[in-house]
Amino acid sequence: MILSILILSFVTLQRLAELLWARRNTRALLARGAYEVAPEHYPHIVAVHAAWLFGLWIVAWNAPVNLLWLAAFGVLQGLRIWVLVALGPRWTTRILVVPGEKLVRSGPYRYLSHPNYAVVAGEIAALPLAFGQPLFALVFTVVNGVVLYTRIKAENRALSQ
Structure with missing residues (x-):
């Protein structure tokens, strides 16, 4: 139970911090x-x-934690950081276009057009699975x-314009 609460607290604080960063970047x-x-x-x-x-x-505040799925979620956190670092001050939760700016082609953007969405899709599945849901x-x-x-x-x- 304590581990579940710690994980959910971490994810909640992470998302709130990201929203603040996104607002500043926006x-x-x-x-x-x-x-x-x-x-x-x-x-x-x-x-x-x-x-x-x-x-x-x-549903999960007191659930047992599957460590394999938690590890998968942890790997996704590393990929999330890679995306955030690659975009830097251009990362935001909105679709913003800065006229004249080139697309980011470094980091995970060398391999995927939308790596952030792939990470988020993985997280949305992996964390509930870590809690047996x-x-x-x-x-x-x-x-x-x-x-x-x-x-x-x-x-x-937007990006093709």
Whole structure:
């Protein structure tokens, strides 16, 4: 039980810190002339992620932890950091385009167009599985996939301009 609470606390604090960093980066990018693309989908992304985390607190706060799935989640955290470092001050939770800026092609972006979304998809499945919640993992993987489909289409349009 204590391990579950520690893991959920870590993920909650991590996500809150990332939101603060994203907000700071968003303000800085907008000040440099960036514009937002497809903001209408953003509340859906926020809702999915908030529901996922809130739901995990409800179903998993006292669950036993599968260390193999927890290790997989840990590997995904390393990949998450790689993505964040590669994007640096350009990382945000919104789709922002800075006119004249080149696309990031370093780090994981050498191998995938959207590595952050691959990491998030893995996390949305792996953490519930670490708590023995396969149905929860399946439901949120599908819901996240639907939201990501819309987001990736919008981001690809924005990045191709």
